[in-house]
Amino acid sequence: MVNIFALDIGGTKIACGIYDENLNLIREWKVPTGKSLSDIEGAVLKSCRRACEEVEIAAVGISAAGNIKPDRRTIAFSTNIPCWIDYPLAEIIEDEFKIPVIVENDANAAGWAEFAHGSGQGSCNMVMVTLGTGMGGALVLNKELYRGSFGMAGEIGHLPMVSSGLPCGCGLFGCAEKYASGTALETLAKQAVRRDPDTGAKLLEMTGGDPEKITGSTVFAAAEAGDELSLSIFKETGAWLGKTLAAISAVLDPDTYVLGGSAATPLLLSEARLSYPKFLQASSFRPHAEIKLAKFSGDAGLIGAADLALRKVRE
């Protein structure tokens, strides 16, 4: 029996999971990430030790919030964990435990989980779009993760959709994630409520009268309850999402889009499906990609990392 230990290392917590060779979860736990380099390293090694004490581990798969070097062993840099610069994570664990380690970017690991075991199963070219605070992505082309020449591929949230548009945290203007993400839902709702509190009555009622408390989830709940304003906000955001997917299709021509993350809701999916063909080049002459919701949620990074480690063992 081959067991895999997977870690999903984010800015605040490390999710850990022991999986068997069929990717059944045997045990899972979470620990705080810590702040300093030695704290984080200590937390990672301690969890690896715990896993190795419980069962025999054949390989370790890591999903990490950062830019991973092409050897999939070293973290070049991480905006969430700034102390990681050229950090040899795989080597550190291998030296201690003498088992193979593979490191993958968290968005790629989640995309791989969908491709290998989720909504992207059977696809040849799949684009995963993660909609949360921003918009992230992962590309699986010809059934393999595509990382790009510099490990920067899949940053679809920063496609420049609007010239001189809204300012983005990346320093550019008019990026896709400013128009289609959980934050976009929230921003549009807050603006509308401030402009006209009467139209925003339902949203205000749900947040105790405080427009500052409106989030993407509030807008979704209100839309589900039939609130006109929230439905129109979904229409607008979904239209931007469809347009973004059409722009990706013009370049990559994938067969499947998988929408994941906290803002990937059935309502946004249906609006994106309506908008996508309108912006698709040669729309009436070509097959259209399927647009689906993701199968996995918070555990996608772990499952993807575990699967990648398992493949490494079987190489």
Ligand SMILES: [Zn+2]
């Ligand atoms: Zn941007």
